[in-house]
Amino acid sequence: MRRGTCELPEPVLPLDASLVASARRGDRAAFGTLYGRHARLVQAVLLARVPPDHVADLVQDVFLIAMDRLGALRDDSAFAPWLATIARRRAADWRRKRHDTVPLEEAMSESIGSDPDEARTARAAIEAIRSLPEAYRETLMLRFVAGLNGPEIAQRTGLTHGSVRVNLHRGVEMLRQRLREDESHA
Amino acid sequence: MRDDEEDTLFSGRGPLPEDLARVERALARLPLPPEPDWRAKPPRERRPQRVLWVAAAAAAIAVFAGVRLAGDAWDVRALAGSPTLGGLAFGGRVALGGRIATDAHSRARLDVKGLGTVELEPGSLLRRVPGRGAERKLALDHGTLHAVIVAPPRQFVVETPVGVATDLGCAYTLSVDASGHGRLQVTSGRVTFAREGFESFVPAGAWCPLLPRGVGVPRRDYATDAFLAAIAAWDGNHAPAALDTVLATAEASDAITLWHLLPRVGGDERERVAARIGALIEVPRDVSRARVLALEPAALDAWWAAIGMGEAAEWRAGPGKKQFPW
Secondary structure: OOOOOOOOOOOOOEOHHHHHHHHHOOOHHHHHHHHHHHHHHHHHHHHOOOOHHHHHHHHHHHHHHHHHHHHHOOOHHHHHHHHHHHHHHHHHHHHHHOOOOOOHHHHOOOOOOOOHHHHHHHHHHHHHHHOOOHHHHHHHHHHHOOOOOHHHHHHHHOOOHHHHHHHHHHHHHHHHHHHHHHHHHO | OOHHHHHHHHHOOOOOOHHHHHHHHHHHOOOOOOOOOHHHOOOOOOOHHHHHHHHHHHHHHHHHHHHHHOOOOEEEEEEEOOOEEEEEEEOOEEEEEEEEEOOOOOEEEEEEOOOEEEEEOOOOEEEEEOOOOOOEEEEEEEEEEEEEEOOOOOOEEEEEOOEEEEEOOOEEEEEEOOOOOEEEEEEEOEEEEEEOOEEEEEEOOEEEEEEOOEEOOOEEOOOOHHHHHHHHHHHHHOOHHHHHHHHHHOOHHHHHHHHHHHHHOOHHHHHHHHHHHHHHOOOOOOOOHHHHHOOOHHHHHHHHHHHOOOOHHHHHHOOOOOOOOO
16 A cells, blocks of 8 residues: 555554544444454354354444444543443343343354364353353453453453452352362263 | 563553464464445545534633743743844743844843743744643744653643654754754754654664654664765655665664664665564564554554563653553
């Protein structure tokens, strides 16, 4: 892509606040960038609450809702936690309208990656995490699916750092136990 | 779980135990749904009434803040010639809404109350403008200033026609001309430069050009001549050939420049930049390259930390005021 002398095509590292402002003015490319930056976050929040085969549709739903409601966001820099809240509400709506009765093995058949070993690990991990108490599910999904560290999880969930640390500690202990049980049953 | 494992799990730094690393690898590669075509979705109708209320409230707040801050004037001293004061300026002091202009033969020093000093070179126009909260803010319309700031990070801000420089405790020189060309040179500490929501991290010993459409990528003063020439060529035309030369001449310490290139290029070019960074420095193994290529904030921050210039969170919150205090 060639441009005129002394012009920059894109500035550096986009910040959510500006992208949100641009998106609110109708800049769809800015909204697309927000999608790229936070799709994993939404995926993680949803995976903690709904069967994996419904997550893809709901991820898109959440972003469409966010696009419609951008005008209601008071602090543009708080886009990520706001988006996570929309995802939680959307998951709750989904659960209210539809019983969560899809067998997990079936549900995940198309939504897990293609590498067989990795798919097996992912399937077992998702199943195990989804069986944990609610307090630990989202924290672990944000850590392992979205790749967020403890402080980032705290910032996006509103939990204290101490609570996130405890959730990670206890959640991982329980996750390990469930995975061990699965292996022994297998 | 051992304490060190728990710390790694929480901080995200360092390798996880193998069983958790396996889980992380598998879950981090879960496929994402295809991105919708956002252009196909019609824009929502605007609600002008709300906009008017917000504008009215903002105006009221601005008036209130203006009245309060008018009493907080900063001293100005002539270093050479006869600088002129205008707007809300009186008795050798400049208040919020005031301005300092230097002609071709004059220089001035501004005492930024409680934070440090700013020296204005000939041919400059500087205004005091409202900042947010405790922030002290100036607007450099054109000219050159040297700032020496000893205040806590993020309290001193200078906006220019092409972006905003935020001090993280440092000394720097900022220049911009009427056409929007200029330069930010950091001599100690750190400065971030942002424009329309994009930011560059500029450490001491580095500089970046200011250009009409924003800020160029930071580069080290002592990068090789070949690299500096290559990145300057890329600044100018973004030609693929120029990027080839940038990547070929980059050294490990130029990773700071390459990291800033990631969001500026797309597709294959971004992949090549990421690959070159991976070849020059040790990037975190637990952060997939796909996430970096998607510009996920956590992944980009992890790569920035690997460069060795501090955590990205420190740059955003300031080294003396860490966002994450442990």
